[in-house]
Amino acid sequence: MKLTFKPNEHVGCCGATQSGKTTFAKKVLVNSWNRVLIADTKGVDFHDYPTVGWKRAIDAIVRADRDRGNHTKNKFRWRLPFGVGKKAEVEVDEFSKAVLSRIPNVTVYFDELGAYTTSYRISHGLSALATQGAGKGRRLYWSSQRPARVHGDIWDNTVNLFVFAQHPKDKQAIRRNFPAYEEFQGQIEFGTYRFAYQDPAGKVTIGGPV
Numbered sequence: 001m002k003l004t005f006k007p008n009e010h011v012g013c014c015g016a017t018q019s020g021k022t023t024f025a026k027k028v029l030v031n032s033w034n035r036v037l038i039a040d041t042k043g044v045d046f047h048d049y050p051t052v053g054w055k056r057a058i059d060a061i062v063r064a065d066r067d068r069g070n071h072t073k074n075k076f077r078w079r080l081p082f083g084v085g086k087k088a089e090v091e092v093d094e095f096s097k098a099v100l101s102r103i104p105n106v107t108v109y110f111d112e113l114g115a116y117t118t119s120y121r122i123s124h125g126l127s128a129l130a131t132q133g134a135g136k137g138r139r140l141y142w143s144s145q146r147p148a149r150v151h152g153d154i155w156d157n158t159v160n161l162f163v164f165a166q167h168p169k170d171k172q173a174i175r176r177n178f179p180a181y182e183e184f185q186g187q188i189e190f191g192t193y194r195f196a197y198q199d200p201a202g203k204v205t206i207g208g209p210v
């Protein structure tokens with residue numbers, strides 16, 4: 001399956017714990033992009049990428065983009081060790097605003113978006129990245145175990161959706177954003193590491209394991 005996304009298209013990935021989201025992110029998507037910042041929540045899965053504090057990362061990219069004159073030549077795939085908790089939420093808010101205002105053509109990957117937002121609460125920065133980022137070439141790629149807890153600002157702007165095996169209690173949230181889910185859920189059972197992909201036109205493809 002060939003997966004190509006326009007820079008102005010956000011990407012989301014849902015699936016129960018251990019369904020294969022992180023493996024898919026690492027094997028397929030993250031390495032297909034040249035400018036990627038990985039907001040690492042758990043601190044276990046992304047140690048094979050260089051770790052850079054977010055402020056240093058922003059400054060280094062701005063400087064290198066400027067020095068090279070053409071930002072597409074300046075490539076990076078870095079792990080940003082945000083962690084979880086109130087302090088991390090504030091940092092992610094500030095980071096998101098900095099990406100939106102200073103870093104062109106980038107993908108920001110949140111390995112567990114639920115660490116920084118809920119269905120009823122989202123920071124201004126994260127909301128701005130979701131609602132304005134795509135139009136400005138900042139792609140948001142997010143994964144979550146709990147689609148029912150993903151904020152509407154995120155859902156409304158996510159046009160590529162991957163769904164791995166899903167917990168029954170989250171099926172309602174999936175159905176709302178992926179109308180054909182019911183029809184395909186039997187093909188993406190837990191342990192198969194398969195996924196259903198809904199593209200921006202609403203077309204569904206079954207893929208995996210990767």
Ligand SMILES: Nc1ncnc2c1ncn2[C@@H]1O[C@H](COP(=O)(O)OP(=O)(O)OP(=O)(O)O)[C@@H](O)[C@H]1O
Pocket residue numbers: 015016017018019020021022023024145193208209210
């Ligand atoms: N395509 C695959 N083929 C074989 N094994 C896989 C595949 N995808 C994932 N796995 C295995 O399944 C386990 C869980 O995968 P992964 O960590 O990607 O899940 P996850 O959805 O990110 O889970 P969590 O929500 O807990 O972070 C890992 O041990 C991984 O090696």
Ligand SMILES: [Mg+2]
Pocket residue numbers: 021022023045111
């Ligand atoms: Mg994971």
